[in-house]
């Protein structure tokens with residue numbers, strides 16, 4: 001069984017298909033969230049610290065950190081946000097940046113093994129990111145996209161994953177340190193988008209057995225009542241082989257769907273995790289059925 005180990009100074013997280021799903025908290029991301037953008041532009045890091053703590057409290061065991069504020073110096077801002085987050089929690093981090101300079105600066109001071117988000121199948125990306133992953137002993141997310149764009153078919157997405165895994169191997173990066181992202185896109189824009197991603201996950205698991213992540217909330221962009229769509233979809237994706245979704249654990253429908261999916265797949269002995277989460281949700285509300 002392939003195991004991806006991530007660490008921070010004091011905490012270690014193990015991602016594997018026979019263990020509970022690892023939720024990577026998505027909320028520290030100004031691209032996806034207007035309030036975060038406004039706070040960061042104002043130099044206010046209180047909301048970042050609060051978001052970090054709240055996501056961990058809600059069950060995230062890794063946090064995605066994205067510092068993409070237009071016009072800001074990403075190298076400086078990414079380091080600042082990571083330090084702020086690490087001042088309140090010690091879960092391993094997923095460093096979400098397309099900027100190799102900002103990435104390297106973060107890898108330099110990070111104490112442990114982070115998840116680099118991300119590399120893709122384009123030469124430029126492979127050449128910039130994989131050597132850094134090797135040098136700093138990190139794990140990395142490989143996106144199923146290359147210079148031709150996002151492939152339309154599951155087979156073509158698999159081919160991009162294969163290319164990334166092969167190039168990593170040439171540099172001595174072990175397969176367990178590659179986490180593949182099949183790419184989740186808006187189902188409202190393309191009625192086959194959800195299906196293609198699920199089929200890609202199945203192929204990747206069959207072929208490589210590697211861990212699989214994705215921006216699981218992407219599928220519901222443009223739809224009303226996103227939480228129900230996200231909850232159903234994430235459970236289906238876990239059944240297909242998703243092991244570490246980037247998602248919002250504060251949405252109860254989503255975190256409950258993850259726990260229920262894990263239980264259905266034999267990853268929750270005596271339903272302990274489900275019951276523990278139930279008690280946490282109903283803290284102070286007395287016993288309820």
Ligand code: THG
Pocket residue numbers: 026027029032033034066096117118141181183184213214215216217218246
């Ligand atoms: N793959 C990988 N990394 C990724 C993505 C991916 N990183 C970024 C993104 N996609 C995942 N992160 C988010 C963050 C927020 C949202 C979706 C994905 C989101 N935000 C709400 C919105 O835009 O409507 C706002 C929520 C709020 O304000 O609370 O949906 O695919 N490897």
